[in-house]
Amino acid sequence: MTSIIKKSPEEQHRQKAFGWAARDASGVLSPFKFSRRATGDEDVTFKVLYCGICHSDLHNIKNEWGSSTYPLVPGHEIVGIVTEVGSKVQKFKVGDRVGVGCLVGACHSCDSCSQHLENYCPKMVLTYKSIDYDGNTTYGGYSDIMVVNEHYAIHFPENLPLDAGAPLLCxxxxxxxxxxxxxxxxxxxxxxxxxxxxxxxxxxxxxxxxxxxxxxxxxxxxxxxxxxxxxxxxxxxxxxxxxxxxxxxxxxxxxxxxxxxxxxxxxxxxxxxxxxxxxxxxxxxxxxxxxxxxxxxxxxxxxxSMIGGLKETQEMIDFAGKHNITADVEVIPMDYVNTAMERLVKADVRYRFVIDIANTLRAD
Incomplete structure (x- = not known):
């Protein structure tokens, strides 16, 4: 007799997602189907357009820092367009340009958090390879969609190119x-x-x-x-x-x-x-x-010094918009990512790789 496992309401409403993940310390990335939480009351869901490749992505997919868990979807220089907002969201609306950097959660009760320094919170939740407060693993921006509490989303200036601006988030x-x-x-x-x-x-x-x-x-x-x-x-x-x-x-x-x-x-x-x-x-x-x-x-x-809190990150991106500061980037298709990682090892990039997620990530 086959037993029937009932899914919780939260599990039933999770959103399908697709990206590229490393399965082990070889660091080789390949297509990966997974899910993200439904858009909560304070959440912003957005379509990912571009995601920068940070050198820490390379360390993490190869478990060189000893803290990686697999499957691992990297990426914490993520930009896109808001597609859905929760009922209590105040900062964003559908159609806004949005960015997510290195963290997606913190305790909001420690000394660091009280000073807008979530990046130094001992309970900080990283954008990928962390355990979120719902008990699920966080997955990064080498993927088609993101769901994040609005506190951890950054308004992206209208005049700043999304591709060359993405690396600024890290x-x-x-x-x-x-x-x-x-x-x-x-x-x-x-x-x-x-x-x-x-x-x-x-x-x-x-x-x-x-x-x-x-x-x-x-x-x-x-x-x-x-x-x-x-x-x-x-x-x-x-x-x-x-x-x-x-x-x-x-x-x-x-x-x-x-x-x-x-x-x-x-x-x-x-x-x-x-x-x-x-x-x-x-x-x-x-x-x-x-x-x-x-x-x-x-x-x-x-x-x-290590990254910055959300208030300072927004201040930084606004300053970049005012002064037209962007990274020098090489935009690549999703299926070039493993070659890009090999080149990154050799410092063969001027100066940051950015993945064109929207135009090159294919689920088939």
């Missing part, structure tokens, strides 16, 4: 937040940006919009013309050239370090003025070496 807020918090957004200051990749090129654009003097610091001399002529940096330092470093000693008010590979910090600390700040936004897998005396001698700070 890369943009990752560099905007420390520039603001550590006071490195004041006209006339001099900051360094270490690394000219997906994070670094956006950091240059935001810093220049703040009116800050910017020096790009890179291991690659070939990036000099790109930094100055294309991105508008004021100067360029080759970090492996002792003479160049010596000539710039003690000249910078702050440095945003975007590099996720192991690299020496002491030459960077030497570039700082007294009271200067070296802010880490990259995440090297191995511990970095740090001598204390140079910090004492100049009252210098080594700090870190």
């Amino acid at each position: 890369a943009g807020i990752t560099v905007y937040s420390p520039l603001k918090y550590y006071g490195l957004d004041k006209p006339g200051l001099h900051i360094g940006v270490v690394g000219l990749g997906g994070l670094g090129h956006v950091a240059v654009k935001f810093a220049k919009a703040f009116g800050v003097k910017v020096t790009v610091i890179s291991t690659s001399p070939a990036k000099m013309s790109e930094a100055i002529q294309h991105l508008g940096a004021d100067a360029f330092l080759v970090s492996r050239d002792p003479e160049q470093l010596q000539g710039a000693m003690g000249t910078m008010d702050g440095i945003i370090d975007t590099v996720s590979a192991f690299h020496p910090l002491m030459p960077l600390i030497g570039l700082l003025k007294s009271d200067g700040k070296l802010v880490m936004v990259g995440a090297p897998e191995k511990p970095l070496e740090l001598a204390v005396f140079p910090l004492l001698a100049g009252r210098k700070t080594v700090a870190g």
Whole structure:
């Protein structure tokens, strides 16, 4: 006799969804059918048009940070058009341009949440590979639809291209937040940006919009013309050239370090003025070496920063719209994603991949 399993009302009303997922630590992505919750009273459902590829997607599909669960649908630089809103939604209406970044939930009762810093909430729910408050796994933006509480949705400015604007929901807020918090957004200051990749090129654009003097610091001399002529940096330092470093000693008010590979910090600390700040936004897998005396001698700070809260993310995207700041992107079809991941390993992208979900994701 076959038993009949009854679905709960919530399960019966879940929405069909389709995307691409990794099934194991090989990181290979392939088509995947799943479901999302029905649009709740405070939820926004939207059709995904574009989703950026972040380097953390690559780490997660391969379980390089040891916290992945499978199947895993990556993507936290998600933009689209609202198709349905819950009965209590106040911020959005059908047809609005919307974005979702790195998180879709938090406790709303801790000190961090009370300061609009949901990104530091110990119970933060990530956009993918987390357990949501309904007990279901969260799936990211390499998919056709998203459902999110309106608190975690960002109004996207009308003048900002959705494809080139999508990476700002991670890369943009990752560099905007420390520039603001550590006071490195004041006209006339001099900051360094270490690394000219997906994070670094956006950091240059935001810093220049703040009116800050910017020096790009890179291991690659070939990036000099790109930094100055294309991105508008004021100067360029080759970090492996002792003479160049010596000539710039003690000249910078702050440095945003975007590099996720192991690299020496002491030459960077030497570039700082007294009271200067070296802010880490990259995440090297191995511990970095740090001598204390140079910090004492100049009252210098080594700090870190991770994305931003929802209030600041909205502020960032509005600022980007006002100043026409976008990421430099290569738009790709969905079925190119595994090749894109291989190229990302080699840093063979200028500077962010963005998947054209709406035109290339096929369920058949």
